[in-house]
Amino acid sequence: MPVVPQKRSSSKTQRHEDAKAAARRAAPSVVRNSPSSFFVSWCLGVFVLHCSYGLRAFCVLCGLALCVTAELSAQTLPAGQPVAAVVLDLDGRALSDLALVGLIDTKVGQPLALPDVRESIVHLMGLGRFEDVRVHAVPDGRGLTLRYELRSLRTVKAIELRGHLGLPERELRDAVVERFGASPPVGRAGDIALALREFLAQRGFDRATVAPRQIGAGERSAGPVLVMDVDAGLRTVVGGIAVQGPIPRETVLHELDVHPGAPYDATALLQQVDRYARKLKADGHYRATVESIPRSTGDGRTVDLAIRIDLGPVVRVAFEGDPLPVEALADLVPIARERSADQDLLEDSKLRLERYLRGQGYRDPRVDFSSRQEDHQLTIVFNIRRGPRFRVGDVRVSGNQSLALDDLRPSILVRSGEPFVDAQLESTRAALADHYQRAGYADVAVAIGTSLRDPARSASPGLREIDVRITIDERVRTVVGQILIEGSASVSEGVLREAMLSKPGAPFYRPQVVRDVDRVLLEYRDRGYQLVAIDPDIRFSEDRRIVDVRFLIREGPQIFVDHVLIVGNTRTSADTIERQLLVKPGQPLSITAVLESRRRLSALGLFRRIDITELQHGTETRRDILVTVEEAPVSSFGFGGGVEGGERLRRTTESPDRATERFEFAPRGFVEIGRRNLWGKNRSVNLYTRVSVRPPAERLLPDGETKRGLSFREYRVVGVFREPDIFGTDADGQITGVLEQAVRSSFNFRRRSARLELAQRLTPRVSVVGRYSFDRAELFDEQFNTGDRLLIDRIFPNVRLSSIAGSMLRDTRDDALEPTKGTLIGIDGQLTARAIGAEVGFSKTFLQGFTYRRLPGRRPIVFAAGARLGLADGFAREVPATGPEGTAIVEIVEDVPASERFFAGGDTTVRGFVLDRLGAAGTIDVDGFPRGGNALMILNAEIRLPVWRDLGAVGFIDAGNVFAQVDDFDFGEIRGAVGFGLRYRSPVGPIRVDLGFALDRREIGGRPERLPVLHISIGQAF
Amino acid sequence: MDWAGIRDSGFGIRGLSRSADLKNLCVLCVLCGCLVRPVGAGAQEVLLDRVLAIVSGEVITLSDVRAATAFQLVTPAAAGGDPVARVVARLIERQLILNEANRYAAPDPASAAIERGLADVRQRVSAGQAVEATLAGTGMTAARLRDFIRDDLRIDNYLDQRFGGAAQPTEEEVAAYYRAHQAQFDREGLATFEQASPAARSRLREERREALVADWLERLRRRADIRELYLPSSKD
Structure with missing residues (x-):
């Protein structure tokens, strides 16, 4: 569609044009007079001059009527003439916005259809960007030029309150902002003035005047300033005060903070009255009432108050x-x-x-x-x-011929020995009936009778027992015969039958038919049949053994998406939003697609608010979809701090030859800076920095003193750039740079690494990740006994690694921090090889699975279990070295570097052991420092139960071990631990305190393992 | 009105009596009205359509007013002199009620009722061909006209459901109404209470219903987001 630009006028000309436009707008008629009609009017006027008064009046009325009825006249509108051009002007300036042009239904070359004009107006107004849209037609030799005159929906840049305000400006401003927002539309100036007048009247200025006006309205870049010229006038004052009630007048006036001659403020007085009534009630006068009745005096400048207090007892x-x-x-x-x-x-x-x-x-x-x-x-x-207490005696069930008692038992809520509760009888009856109905016994009757047991037969003297008899009359079992579908012209029967839960031959269950209706409705609504109606017709055979279900479908019209309008995005590109939308122009309007589009937009994390609404216009079968977004701030900044506590292995000056377990606190803090939605494409960049201070290993200084204190032992700096939908695919790309220094039990290391990741979500629950990483890791402060030091750690204390890895994760947990149901299954494989730039090669696999289940019962008790298996294998590499006698030899390195080996023991693995202190032979040196291993197994089971409010308790069993090589793996060496702990649900996640006990305590490094082991941290163990 | 100002306004009709002023003012209305409009109009530009009001996001256009007038779909509001404003006022009220009816998912009327409504409209506009021409000339389509009538029926049902019960008078109230309007009933030949009772009941119910709806509409108006863009010429 060609868009004809208009010439920009000079400011003077513009004003002239604006004035002309205003004059045109002022005319009530929409049909402009031609010169000939003007001549006729003039002649008519001259004629009227010579008429009598009555006739003149008649003519004037006729003239006025002509003017106003012309507004409604349709006969002269040029419908049917060809459209030669369509132009848009926004606030008087030519506009060539292709997105807007696409919303206009009047097409060049086609005859003008007035419904299309209206449709176009509705589309444009649907954007919410315009205050007004008018469409003009100008005939020329080729046809009609249609001019769409758009006026921006302007919001005020600021609101100024001027004049005698009567009250502090902030109070007036707050009243305006609370109701209209900080930048209301210019068109609401009148409403704002009215609201201010009402507000002032409530505060005693009942003759206030408020006149709105704009300044800076000509500036197009920003909205005008809305000036409210306020004249609050004289404030009403309190005249006489009559107090009725038992409380002394002075006390009442003091409590209500009111006295004769004071400014009258209805709002404040009402608040004081409420406060005083609450105070009286707090003193035990629960029925106290306080009432203030104002009455204007004749001069209108004072208000007399009648205050009534009924104190009550x-x-x-x-x-x-x-x-x-x-x-x-x-x-x-x-x-x-x-x-x-x-x-x-x-x-x-x-x-x-x-x-x-x-x-x-x-x-x-x-x-x-x-x-x-x-x-x-x-x-x-x-x-x-209370009356006597009853207990359930015997519970007998009879009449259940088709279903075994064990099957029915979960539905029987009255249990022998438990307190007898009448309400449970009805619950049991309903549950049993439902159980049978699900099995096809649609007419089952369940009767429950009770009888008081003879006290002499009671098992517990003093307690009365009631025997419960449940009698079941199963009657016949009904199966579904035929499922008939009538009226489905647009959706195949096969699709509908597939959607239904009821199947021929299956037990008949009436609620299932209702669900079938819902499912069929959804099938239709996902195809745009929003007005579909489905009536199920259920017909039993004479013996009630077979039921035919007929679904009568009235499809109604199919509704299609006409346009998708996106508004509110100032930084985010429309492409980024459209990519997430499953509703597309021309496609049937699907309910599921709308919901899923909203979810996908929300998942972008770019918007504070997302609304997807339908705009109905024109015919019944087309809808515009209006996507309104409110963008979230693009920059984020966060910081925090905390303390970590746990048992650590140390060499101390007292026992420098062996590992000593010591409980240490490590203060830590972090800072995070992020920016989202870079270039409007949802790209993001984040920088995360974390530092911890820890006591270093103790050292004896030359003067005999021991060096203690804290120093920066750990830090981690992570920079991440994320590119969603990389290269037009559905995959997200991520580049990560990491600089870190970390403390392990037996060594510290520094690492610099860069990672390139591609992640794709296959389903909402399943995602896969491919990754390449390049690392350089350097060991220092090694605590290993020299003789037990692995060759790789000696030869490559500073090792370069280049790896490719892939992982798949399936996560159905309901909550990542505190899951109560669902599973998490992950598979991770890594290959590090010299062929791709590493100094050593190895392969590594890690499998993990966790499951969470809520146990039956009223209390939300959660059972959680998990298993982890890690396997690694180093590739042999020959390294030239010097032998003990100075000869050149070749060493063969086939271990995995220390930073990549597995460790076990600690608060997230096996909690009966100090961090990293669990290991089979060959993974812990003679001094008791862990070296790590190539194989790992961890098994956990835990019961999590609430105790009181946000406090919970757990009991756990952990097991596992680390083995030097995969071949060393031995189930007999799996070591167990039990323990218990407390959880406090804090805003940052559960705060955890666990106490673990190793089941078979052994001696390591010449000392028995610590018992018990205390862990304090944040987050669940798994 | 500032008569003195008009006398001294330099139109060249000075020194006339008040009566003459009035006459000449009337003439000026006709002449100037016709004179000024072509000057401001420019070259034959025709306003095809425009937004007149927005009611909770729903647009009411000039073409809606044209169609409502041509098909007599609404009764213009009684107050105010401007015919467009009177129709717009009615369409705003209708939209407010329709929004409520939609909110409570008022059911669709039977097809036959819609057809009857359409037939009434066609009858009002006379011959079938005229209907088609009026549709084309007002920016209305047959489908939208049908929707309009369907929604009108939904609105009626909704109002009956919501206010019908509350408007039902008791026997005592009917008797009181009869006593208050006895003279009028007498004029209509309904001389006794027994004769007048059905009419009295019906009128009382209708009056009450109207009052209830009017009060409810006023509250709807206060709550709703209504932007009226059509301001009669003195304001625009």
Whole structure:
């Protein structure tokens, strides 16, 4: 569609044009007069001059009527004439925005159809960018030139409050901003003025005037400043104050902060009245009321106040009869907490008490309440009669011929020996009926009878027992016969049958038919049939053994997406948003596609708010989809700090020849800076820096002193650049640079590495990652016994690694921090080889699987279990070296570098052992320092149960070990540990304290292993 | 009106009596109205359509007003002199109610009812060909006209459902209404309460319903986001 640009006018000409345009707008008619009509009008006017008064009046009315009816006249609109050109102007300037042009339905070369004009207006207004759209037609020799006149939706740059405000400016401004926002549309100036007048009137300025005006309206780059010229006028003052009630007048006036002659402020007075009423109630006057009634005096400048206080009695709650726990009473009778003693609350409390008692097995509790008024005190007395306590005796089930009792048992909620609760009978009846209905017994009848057991036969004297008899009348089993689908013209029967859960021959279950209807509805709605209606018709055979289900479908019209309008994106490119949208122009409007589009946009993390709405226009079968986004800040900055505590292995001056376990705290802090949505393409860059200070290994100084204290022993600097949808694919690319220095139990190391990753999400739950990394790792502060030092650590203390790796992760957990259900399964493979630039080669595989299940029952108890298996194998490399006698020899290195070996023991692996201190023979040197190994197995199981509010407890069993080589792997060497711990659910994740006990305590480095081992950290162990 | 100002405004009609002023002012209205408009109009530019109001995001256009007028789809509001403004006011009210009906998923009417509504509209516009021409000339389409009538029926159903029950008068109220309007009923030949009772009940119910709807509409108006862009000529 050609867009004809308009010439830009000079400012003077522009003003002239603006004035002309304003004059045109001012005319009520839309049909411009031709010269001939002007001549006729003039003649008519001359004629009128010579008419009588009555006739003149008639003519004037006719003239006015002509003017206004011309507005509505459609006959002269040039419908049907060819469109020669379409031009857009925005605020008087020519515009050639292809995105906007695409929304216009009046096409060049086609005859003008007025419905298309309206459609185009609706599309354009749907963007939410324009305050007004007008469409003009100018005929020329070729046809019509259509001019779309767009006016920007302008928001004010700032609001200025000028004049006599009466109140502090901040209060007025807050009132405006709270209701209209900081930058309201210019068009709301009138509403803002009205709101300000109302606000001032509430505060005592009931004759305030507020006049809005704009300054800087001509500037196009920014909105105008909205000036509110306020004249608050004189403030109403408080005249006489009459106080009724038992409280001294001076006290009341002091509490309400009001006195004669003070400025009248209805809002503040109301707040004071509420506050004072709450105060009286807090003093036990639960029925206290405070009322302030203003009355304007004749001069309108003063307000007389009538303040009425009904203090009511001091309310006290007492309990008589059978005792109940005090904590339970506070919850069940919340009179003191709610500071209220109204009748509804008393009734509710009575019912709560009775329900509570029934839940305890008191079948016939009786709770009454009464009031006793003594002087100024009202005592509400709850009289509690628990009655006898009942326990479930025998539970007998009969009539279950088709289903075994063991199958039914989960549905039987009354259990022998438990308190008898009437409500559980109905729950049991419903659960059993549902159980049978799922098996096809649609007409099953379940009856539950009870009988009080003879006290002489009771197992526990003093307790009454009720035997429960459950009688089941199964009746016939019904199976689905035919499934008939009628009225499906647009979706094949095969697709619909596939979607249904009901199948011919399967047991008939009525709720399943309802679900089938929902599933078929979804099939249709995903194809654009939003108005589809489905009526299921269920017909039983005479013997009720077979049921035919007929689905009567009324499809309704199929609705298609007309345009997809994206608004609100100022930094993010439309391409980035469109890529995530599954709703496309021309396609059927799918509900699932809309929901999934919203989810995908949300997952970008670029937007604070996302709205996807349908705009209906024109015909019933087309919708515009309006995607409105509100962008989130692109820069992020975070910092934090904490302390890590745990057992560490150290050489100390007291025992320099062996590893000593010592509990150490390590303060740490981090800073993170990020910027998202670079170049509007959702690219991001992040820099993360973490530092920890730790005590270094103790050293004896020449003067005999021991060097202690803290020093920067650990740091990690990570820079990440992320490019989503790299090279137009669905994969995300990531470049990472890492600079770190870390402390291990037996050595420290520095590492510089660069990584290139490609990650793709195959499904919402499954993702794969391919990775290339280049590292240089340098060991220092090694604690290994010299004789036990591995060859690779001696020859390559500073090793270069070049690796390719791939991993796959399936994550169905409901929460990454504290999962209660789902699984996590990961496979990771790595190949490091000299052929791609490494100094040594090895392969490494790591498999891990975790499962989380919530156990049946009311309490949210979670069972978590996990298994990890790591295997690594070094490639042999010959390295020239010098022998003990100075001869040249060749050493063969086939170990894995220290930074890549596996370690076990610690708060996330086997918690009965100090960090890295678990290992089979050959992985720990003679001094007790771990060297790590090439094979690892870790097994964990844990029960997590809530204790009180955010506090929880766990019990765990861990097992595992590290082996020097894969061939050394021996299940008999797997070592176990048990323990327990506490969890506190904090805003940053669960704070964890675990105490682990190794099951077979051994001696390492000449000392027995520590028992128990304490771990404190954040986050679950697995 | 500042008569003195107009007398001294230099139009060359000075020294006339107040009555003459009035007459000449009327003439000036006609002449100047016709004179000024072509001057400001430019070269035969025709306004095809424009936005007149936006009600919670729904656009009401000039073509909607044209169509509503041509097909007599709404009864213009009583207040105000500007015919466009009166129709816009009605369309805004209709949209407010329709939004509520949509919010509560008011059911679709039967097809037959829609057809009856369409037939009424066709009858109002006279011959079938005229309907097609009016559709083309007003920017309305047959499908939208059908939707309009369908929504009108949904609105009626919704209002009946929401206010029908509340508007039902008791026997005492009907009797009181009859007593208050007895003279009028007498004029209509409904001399006794028994005769007038059905009419009294019906009128009372209708009056109450209207009052309830009007009150409800006022509250809807206060809550809704309404932008009226069509301002009669004195304001625009």
